[in-house]
Amino acid sequence: MSNAAPGTPAPPPSPWDRRRRPRAQAAPARLPLSRERVVEAAFTVLDDQGLDGLSMRRVAAELGVTVSALYAHVSSKDDLLELMYTRLFDGFELPEPDPKRWREQLRDFAHAGRRRLLSHRDMARISMAHVPFTAELLPHVEGLLAIFRAAGLPDHIAAEAGDLISTYIDGFVLEEGMWQDRAAREDGEEASLARPDWHEMADRMRDYFASLPAEDFPNLRALSGLMVSGSSDTRFDTGLEIILRGLASYLPDTAPGDDAR
Amino acid sequence: MSNAAPGTPAPPPSPWDRRRRPRAQAAPARLPLSRERVVEAAFTVLDDQGLDGLSMRRVAAELGVTVSALYAHVSSKDDLLELMYTRLFDGFELPEPDPKRWREQLRDFAHAGRRRLLSHRDMARISMAHVPFTAELLPHVEGLLAIFRAAGLPDHIAAEAGDLISTYIDGFVLEEGMWQDRAAREDGEEASLARPDWHEMADRMRDYFASLPAEDFPNLRALSGLMVSGSSDTRFDTGLEIILRGLASYLPDTAPGDDAR
DNA sequence: ACCTGAACACCGTTCAAGT
């Protein structure tokens, strides 16, 4: 379907497809393959085609090389995906715990995490598929635990909180992506060289809820505006705040004026 | 690999493989295909082989039928997966909202949801891949919203809370499954006809954490016992309670003695 | 009406062979 004749560029199918780089002249110096270059090419394919379109053969094509050549540098497709996952969080640093600012530090963490996940298409799906205890990611877990414990949370809460927040971030971004995909799919390939158009979709969704029978879905109808409109940034913050308040409730001093937001 | 000669049954590879029913005599009355029977067979294959092993061809084989025959009853593999997803929650009812018992009602909801997800292998992965606004699932969303609003939560919180809890449930069960898979994979196919052995894995995990350098991972080491041991039931409840307390913090009356648990 | 057989356009992975 996307296998048009060479030299027939298709319109960009996704917001990640920032000007499809020309296939042929992509490898100018014929520099040798490497783990790093394979991962790089995989990200390019991911952004172009999405996770379902990410195949070893396409990565090889992106590099102007045979499929089997890849297996000298990555041991399997799963290995490649794990490489991408850990590379996504390269240089992701957690701050020294500051007990007075633990909420703010967690908000920063969540925002930075979401930003990274949003930086490549379907990245949340890849992230969800990996338990975060690979060696490279352990410092992040450690950093989160440090913040929780410095804040004064009981150990059994601290032990659970990292997973809770990380799952929230992954899950939220995953859903964001699903909405975009669904919008893109419904538009067909027709006139939609416009990116998924993040606003028109919210309207369609609201219309959908509004069309439901009032006697069966009174609450869904009443909240349709809130559930779908509002920037997803503020929706993300709302959910995050619920979690942070829940954590705060386990603090010895239930600081009264500390109402957040 | 699992294509042994007919009549050479392999040892059960998963806890779901409760006594692999014999292939040949499976279709006694030669009753005609139907949407329902296709979904049924798909669940069998899922439990045997996991989501990665769930192919249209295997579903067809399970039914003693050609692949192409399936397409008269389901329009695609995605269609089949969505059918499985909605069927999983068949008969899932939400109670009439009782403002005094909203926490308990949500705990029941979460437990019932987790139980359903655990009833078939990799079901959380399938659930995660579906945004819960398919027509069949809308009553659940409505029922959740009803509970939140009856409890007195502000609308913008109620609108977010359903997603938050559902994502938590999916994410938690997803991770449970990943630990089991990892344990099963590390055991190789060797002597492990014993099911993943949910306890030995916790030990291995704790050993892993304990082996980390103490100066770099003091908190991870200190909490290793809590992060991995303890039944996953109580870990599930802990995370859930954090969310419920967060929600409760938005109630007008911050009921003082209402400390839950 | 319901299913089969064969084909098409893909997959991930392996491995002997080339340079």
Next chain:
DNA sequence: ACCTGAACACCGTTCAAGT
């Protein structure tokens, strides 16, 4: 040392043909 070519054992989906 690094890559190619060909093969193997799979995929999802379509469609003419059989009964």
